[in-house]
Amino acid sequence: MSKIVKEMIISEIQSQISEVRDFVVVDSAKVDAITDNGFRIKLQEKGIAALTVKNSLARRALANIGVEGLDDVLKGPSTLVWGGEDIVALSKEMTRWASDISTLEIKGGVTEGTALSSEDVTKLSKSPGRMELIGEIVSRILGPGAQLAGAIKGPGGTLAGQIKTISEGEES
Template identity: 30%
Template sequence: MPSEKVLEKKKVQVAELSAQLKEANVGVLVSYSGITVERDTKLRKQLREAGCTYKVVKNSVLSRAFKEVGIDGLDDSFKGTTAIAIAKDDYVSAPKILTECAKDLETFSVKAGFIDGSVVDEASIVALAKLPSKEVLVAQALYGLNAPIQGFANVLNGTIRGLAIALNAIAEQKESA
């Protein structure tokens, strides 16, 4: 039986992880076996720059933290080596970085994840990774809103230009007559 000191340490780990999970928009569970230290360092740097938290955590601690938060259905993912990437602000960055890493390495794979507290499978994480970033989506939405207004302005400008040309032609015709 584990000592009180070890149990207390695990309780603190579960509490810290639970607090991070409550604040997170998206989380991705990965199997990280076979990744080199160099590649892992590069991966951690990419995730940190994107504003994500990446941790290697014991499966028992992960399981208890998810139960404490109320996210159920990930029990099958808590087998083998498990790491978790958590993002508070951006839904796309962590899935995008981790699926790119999984493409490069055979032994590294996405297991599952959650989006706003709902459990999703690997296919959903991969689909989420294919979405453009938030900035691109905002730009596309603004372009969609701006296009009809710009078209209307062009039509009005064309009408005014046509009127000016017609008035100029009439003025020239009267001058020559």
């Protein structure tokens, strides 16, 4: 492959992944074509992209956009997978696919410049996602306020009920 062609491929890879900092790398070489096509279509429906790359060209493209840590992972057949809500959602999706397709292998990944092994991706898939964590934080913030409101409302409601009973008794 000529140097010009390599540079064109590298620039194309860079244009596709220029804003991305979280990747999971899988080996889909042993997956049959029909299964691989269905796999990619389902990923696209969820806003996840997959790109099978030549490792040396991918390393150069990733280095050009400032993504480090995939050098050990980019060995053998490699497919870069990115997108979704966050790295946790991406790792959950890829772990689910790896269990559904026995020939799909998770090789590792990178998030915010930190390299992940395949075990790290699996562990990450078991942690709560961004929206789950936000919900948990909000419930913890609102919890004491709800308890305080209940503590104030309880005696106030009792007092209001007693005043109403007394006022109804005076009318009759």
